[in-house]
Amino acid sequence: MLEVIDLGCSSPPTQRRKARFWSMDPIDGTSAFLKGEQYAVSLALIDEHGKELLGLLACPNLPLRAAMDAGQRIEEDVVDTEGMGVMLSAVRGSGYALLRPMGKGRLQGAVRKINRRRSKQQLIPVRMEDLHFVDSSVSCATDSSKVEILAERAGARETERTEIYSSHMRYAAMVLGGREFAQVRFPKKAKGEATPWCLWDHAGSQLIYSESGAGKVTDLEGRPIDFGAGRKLSNNWGLITADESVHVEILKLAGEVIGDIQKN
Numbered sequence: 001m002l003e004v005i006d007l008g009c010s011s012p013p014t015q016r017r018k019a020r021f022w023s024m025d026p027i028d029g030t031s032a033f034l035k036g037e038q039y040a041v042s043l044a045l046i047d048e049h050g051k052e053l054l055g056l057l058a059c060p061n062l063p064l065r066a067a068m069d070a071g072q073r074i075e076e077d078v079v080d081t082e083g084m085g086v087m088l089s090a091v092r093g094s095g096y097a098l099l100r101p102m103g104k105g106r107l108q109g110a111v112r113k114i115n116r117r118r119s120k121q122q123l124i125p126v127r128m129e130d131l132h133f134v135d136s137s138v139s140c141a142t143d144s145s146k147v148e149i150l151a152e153r154a155g156a157r158e159t160e161r162t163e164i165y166s167s168h169m170r171y172a173a174m175v176l177g178g179r180e181f182a183q184v185r186f187p188k189k190a191k192g193e194a195t196p197w198c199l200w201d202h203a204g205s206q207l208i209y210s211e212s213g214a215g216k217v218t219d220l221e222g223r224p225i226d227f228g229a230g231r232k233l234s235n236n237w238g239l240i241t242a243d244e245s246v247h248v249e250i251l252k253l254a255g256e257v258i259g260d261i262q263k264n
Contacts, residue, residue, distance in 0.1 A: 029166025040168035044204030050228025060085035090211035096255030097212035116213035125245035169203035196232035
């Protein structure tokens, strides 16, 4: 097993891939895992252009009942004590994400098909004041204070956020939540100074989010995420995942927040 894992280190960290490859994160949210809280196991297939083809996300501590209904909020310390968690998956171009319980033996059948594109509610734009932000105030990679400023400028009435440490579990919270769920990740350091984020902390879950019809994913400059630049997301800075009806407005506000802080 260790020899197979080492194959992932066969090319330089910044070398652009010329063929499809797999990305795996065996434990995302290590500190939460050690405390018995929410963590994830992710697997993604990336094509030669740096685009996700397949995304699988195992959430061993997420109860099935907390994932069945739209609008459910994932809580860090509410864990599965009856089953073995759930799995989310999506294939590029399918237009939906699948939810299934995990168990021993064969892969279990899907119990929920998430496809908000076909919902009549999808025709109704999300209002900025209804936004609910997903964040991690204890993350060493992102600045939550900027998220608070952005939420205030957006006029978001709900001040309480979904707090999840695991990067992939934050995407799961977006997929399983409503269209008003949004996520903005501001790096703690300025562009050019911040260490690029690891691709395995994001690959797969972004595809599951976008295929579920929940919204759009870009960096803080409005560019799509490039998973083909090596082991780091060196061609991107920051992150916005939000419903398409409000993504542009959030992107604009994020730019204003960054600009105002730089002036001061």
